[in-house]
Amino acid sequence: MRNIRMAISYDGTTYYGFQTQPIGNTVQDVLEDAIRGLTGEQVDITASGRTDAGVHARRQVINFETSSPIPVDRWALALNSRLPDDIIVLQADEADPSFHASYYAKRKTYRYGIDTSKFGDVFDRKYRLHYPMPLRLKEMKEALAHVVGKHDFTSFASRRSTKPSHVRTILDARIEEREGKLDIFLTGNGFLYNMVRIIVGTLLWVGEGKLSPDDFKRILEARDRTAAGPTAMAHGLMLWDVEYED
Template sequence: MRNIRMAISYDGTTYHGFQTQPIGNTVQDVLEHAIGVLTGEKADITASGRTDAGVHARRQYFNFYTSSPIPVDRWALALNSRLPDDIVVLQADEMPSQFHSSYSAKRKTYRYGIDTSKFGDVFERKYRLHYPMPLLLEEMKEAIAHVRGTHDFSSFASKRSTKTTHVRTILDARIEASDGKLDIFITGNGFLYNMVRIIVGTLLWVGEGKLTAADFKRILEARERSAAGPTAMAHGLMLWEVEYEE
């Protein structure tokens, strides 16, 4: 059996997340169906991680095992002809049998996009949260610096989290601003359910002056979800990159 890895982009607007679930209409469902049509096999894909309903991916990875003889350089073209316009295969590689898209990943980067212009950019409305108010950018940058390093992120995890530990390591966290747009990038070795969206929601309170950077640090140390701000809307979040040691 061959172990095929693929990199994909998708617009998550109309999907109920990446991972298969009873209500259907997920990115995984669409991909597995397309692979099944192409190969005649029942596909069972493993992704680098799940994204929630409405969340997008600039570069997500998954792998699956197949006995199909399709050359690796033909997979992307063959699958894209069987996929809807909002899912695109970017590349395909044949990996060692032990490769696992999730367990083999070394780090992931998420980007949360915010549009602070008065009326909003019509062409980015599905990918950025429209937040038309002045924000204290330097205070937000000071606040986000506190998430770097290894911490218990219970304050920024959904109450629905099922993980046995909320300790994660954030390798980089930064805010880039340009022409009424804010991009919040967070890179880590793993993330909790709604973690990035809760961090962003709390950062926006800092930006409004409802909290200070010191308050943000105290919220992190409280290890209690009720101490943090709201969960930012899903459509501003994008899985930006997943990195492996090749």
């Protein structure tokens, strides 16, 4: 069996998330259908991590085993011709048999996009949260800096999280602003269920002046989901990149 690794990109707007669900219409289903159409084989795709319904991926990494003899440099073109236009294979190669897209992911970066313009940019409406408020950027940056490092992120995890530990390490957190659009980037060794979206929801309260940067720090330290703000909408979130040790 060969272990094929792929980098893919998708517009999550119409999908019920990455991972196969009983309800159907997931990115994984569509990819596995395209691979079956190409190879005749039903493969089982592993991703670096799931993305929720409506969440996008600029660069997601997946792998699967196959006995197909199709040369590795043909996979991307052959699958792209079978995939709908909202899922794209960027790259394919043959990985070491031990490679596993989830276990070996060392760092992931997410971007959360916000559009603060009065009525919203029509061309970005599916990729940014429209939040037409004046936001205190300096305070937001100060608050966000508190998530960098190793912390118990229980306050910023969905109560549906089933992970035994909520300790994660955030390696980098930053906000870029340009013409009323904010990009919030978070890089970490792992993320809990809804973690980026709850951090952003809470950060928006800081931006509006409902919370101070110190309040944000106290919320993180409280390890209590009820202390934090709301879960920001899915469509502003994008898996930006996944990194592996070479």
